[in-house]
Amino acid sequence: MGSNKKITLFLVDDDALFLKSLEIDFMQLNEYAVKTFATGELCLENMATSPDVIILDYHLNGIDKAAMNGLQTLDRIKSIDPDIPIIMLSAQDKIEVAVNCMHHKASDYVVKSETAFIRMQKIITALLKLNKIQKELNWYMDRM
Known part of the structure; x- marks a missing residue:
């Protein structure tokens, strides 16, 4: 990212080992301020800090x-902030699970795998660019 502001990223997973591994991966990039939570309830308690991506x-x-x-947590987050990008992560590679997540307004769905981290990086970049474009468009539309 061009600016000095770090992307506030919430990582929410009850698998402590996977969560720590993901946290380390994102922290090494030095463009993320990462907060980790082992439960959806803990994530929801911290929503006031306005994460950029979950x-x-x-x-x-x-x-x-x-x-x-995860779906209950997703629904609660979206009721607090419908615009926040949320990437659902799961070991399940069933298309029905991914479709269900998208119906619950997830921004994307990633299967836990060797390439998941790289895929999440690309998705975050795309989502933040899309949000920026949407804000600019809304700004112009408000002035017409």
């Missing part, structure tokens, strides 16, 4: 069955 695991209740799952 990467959200589909199965957040794998360890704690009483915890919110």
Whole structure:
């Protein structure tokens, strides 16, 4: 990114090892301010800090069955801020799961794999460019 402002990124996953690995990967790029959460509830408690992008695991209740799952968390986040880009992340490669996430207004869906990190980087870049263009368009349309 051209500016000095870091992209505030929320990573939400109940798999502690995967979450830490993802955090390290993003922190090494030096353009992200990363915050990690093991549950959807913790993520929601921190929404006031206005993240730029959220990467959200589909199965957040794998360890704690009483915890919110990824779709419930996605719905709650979208009710707070409908414009925030959310990338759903899952080990499931079933098309029905991806389609369901998109119906719940996820920005994209990534299957956990060796190439997931690279794919997420590209998606974040594209989503932020799209948001910038949308804001500029809205600014011009408001003046007409």
